[in-house]
Amino acid sequence: MFFGKKKNPHDNACFACHIVVTVLLFLATLAALLETVMAHYLIPVGMREYMFVFGTNAGALSLIAFAVTVSLWVKSLKACITGCEACGTIGKK
Numbered sequence: 085m086f087f088g089k090k091k092n093p094h095d096n097a098c099f100a101c102h103i104v105v106t107v108l109l110f111l112a113t114l115a116a117l118l119e120t121v122m123a124h125y126l127i128p129v130g131m132r133e134y135m136f137v138f139g140t141n142a143g144a145l146s147l148i149a150f151a152v153t154v155s156l157w158v159k160s161l162k163a164c165i166t167g168c169e170a171c172g173t174i175g176k177k
Contacts, residue, residue: 088101095171097171098168098171099162099164102163102164102168103164105160106157106160106161109153109156109157109160110157112153112157113150113154115152116146116149116150116152116153117155119146119149119150120143120146120149120150122146122149123137123142123143123146124136124137124138124143124146125137
């Protein structure tokens with residue numbers, strides 16, 4: 085009733101390509117998030133102490149990489165749902 089089967093706006097090959105790109109971008113987003121945490125947090129000070137470090141080149145670049153991968157991942161998720169130019173379904177529902 086509420087979750088009826090809806091028609092996919094893509095061809096099968098095009099949809100598979102979109103799924104592969106989306107999964108790879110999700111993994112890149114997770115890697116960028118891990119690098120962001122490591123660049124800002126995992127700096128050993130003593131035996132059991134850790135501190136936050138801000139203002140390093142690695143920290144700034146990791147934040148930029150995280151922002152870029154998140155935006156590309158969201159864009160690829162949107163492309164999975166809507167039509168695309170590759171399979172000729174621009175604007176069709």
